[in-house]
């Protein structure tokens with residue numbers, strides 16, 4: 373975890389020491405815009421992030437300062453810094469985390485026509501407190517030498533008796549699985565989600581352990597036939613410089629579940645304006661920038677995710693994974709069901 377300030381700006385540091393509030397910025401002539409800065413707290417840490425931030429500075433003259441950290445500690449940090457927090461924007465992954473951050477009162481409402489028109493309504497908070505800037509699908513990976521892709525078409529298929537001892541997953545209390553179960557509760561109700569979780573646990577090849585990449589590696593190694601993972605973990609293996617990782621990618625296939633039904637479960641990485649932001653106008657400008665074609669390309673390609681703004685090109689690997697029908701369930705509907713989701717995974721032994 374790196375908590376030191378990273379100066380990304382193209383300008384000198386002299387003007388940055390100027391103490392001025394967000395509301396005052398609006399009255400400063402554009403000529404002096406170069407005195408502005410924006411402070412980003414981010415759980416992103418990708419190679420292309422420097423380009424992402426530098427391009428914003430190039431376009432606006434606003435210097436970008438970044439604090440990188442793990443997602444949950446960043447939320448705790450903003451909370452504990454209180455009204456003195458320098459944070460203007462929080463960027464993090466998963467609808468569940470954005471929802472939790474919002475429950476903590478971290479986000480301000482942003483009324484931006486740009487963000488509302490560019491980001492589909494199901495990928496942002498209806499009240500404008502957080503916005504999705506890239507999408508990921510939670511899919512099924514299979515060992516190509518053991519499974520034919522048409523043998524598994526849905527999340528429910530993972531609970532069939534024929535896959536007993538052949539399915540793996542990271543622990544149920546992981547936020548990605550929590551959001552998946554919350555999505556199931558929204559679409560099928562809690563009893564169906566409970567049955568699914570029970571059936572999944574009954575088919576586990578081993579107790580849940582490791583992250584999503586560990587599941588893909590285990591499937592490639594023959595520890596199990598099937599696993600539930602986010603798309604970018606698969607794609608990131610293909611683009612990894614290590615030939616061993618590329619080999620893992622070559623041994624597995626991707627199934628986009630529920631294509632004949634409501635479509636595959638979608639999650640986002642995203643962010644919002646911090647309620648106590650000292651540089652509110654610059655923070656909003658930065659969020660709007662993230663929805664621009666250039667930023668969308670950086671943002672999504674950095675981690676092999678799907679852009680949220682239509683027309684943005686996909687990374688070559690993501691493109692090679694094929695098109696699919698995605699669930700249009702509102703991401704904002706997951707949050708209120710997270711508590712129930714945790715009960716379900718706990719009670720059914722998905723630990």
Ligand SMILES: [Fe+2]
Nearest residue numbers: 465584602605
């Ligand atoms: Fe992840």
